Amino acid sequence: NNILINLKILMELSRKFSLQNSNSFNVKATSPIVYFPKTLTDLQNLPDLSQTPYYILGDGSNTLFVDQQAPIIIKPDFKGISISETNESFIVSVGAGENWHDLVCLCIGKSIFGLENLALIPGSVGAAPVQNIGAYGVEFSNFCSVVKWFDFASQTIKSISGNECHFAYRNSIFKEALHNQGIITEVVLTFPKKWKANITYAGLDKLEQNSSPKQVMDKVVSLRQAKLPDPSKIPNAGSFFKNPIVDMKKFDSLKKSNPKIPFYPQGEGQVKLAAGWLIEQVGLKGYNQNGVGVHEHQALVLVNYGSNHGSDIVALAKFVQQQVFAMFDIIISPEVRMVSKQGEHSFEELTIKNGYE
């Protein structure tokens, strides 16, 4: 029993824990308790949180604390990377607490290719499956064979196959049926040894067809650095909104009045539009209010120039959403997760005037 109590104390780093440096928007928020589980025993020793608001935080690069009080936080700290191979593939198992970009660099350094288009995406490995991170024509789901996940109900770790994860654009089972039902501890990625550069996305198409994986990665890094603000200099969470998906009828009418509209056919009569382009059209690129703003080089990114309040970013996001809706009759939805002391919220349920207490 004493051992168990000590483990609990070890996991519970401090009470009234400041999260300002643990969210890439750098807004003020305080949590009553933060747990850092790194073993199965740590997970089994977590208190029963079924009746208490809590939030699972990775590196905090896709989370907005909407008021200054946060709920109980669980920050998975599962570390370690192991690599095996078959004749055809490399298999890489990675702890959820590892950093995503470090993993990309490690793989490329060991001649395991495939993740080069996903370089420089901020965040932890455990967060990657949740929103199925993607960039420059590649998604996490392209390589994910298994996600290991601690199930609160059975108190065991289950293996969920890539197919069972129901990956879609910025979505997965972890945001839907398994939301708040457990914790990702590890991901298993499979990389075919036969590699082919994926360089069709705008910007990468200027690379030579025989470019090496390192050259592709360097190009992705330079494209991202040119457009996306570095969160350590200008706090932000990357794309704030998801790119909206519309049907053909809607797309055809938009294309008639906006012949230059960027679009990405999705199959099944669906077309993905560029939210950054829509925001730019309503004239909000570079717009600022109350210390927060729409980034001047990439309108999909909201930036914090000096506000301590997540609510300022919510207010700006609501304004941007309204303006886009007024002009295009399209609702753009945040991909950033909204968290108050009551736990996670949908963007719709947040109201500005009443605060979020």
Ligand code: EPU
């Ligand atoms: N565009 C504008 N104005 C802007 C921004 C974009 O007109 O201010 C236009 C661009 O000219 C281009 C189109 O919109 O024609 C798409 O822009 P871009 O290639 O920069 O990509 P995105 O759709 O804005 C998505 C991802 C990014 C990812 C890039 C590259 C989402 C929500 N975002 O952005 O992911 O890096 O593609 O693949 O899908 C992130 O999730 O944090 C992120 C940065």
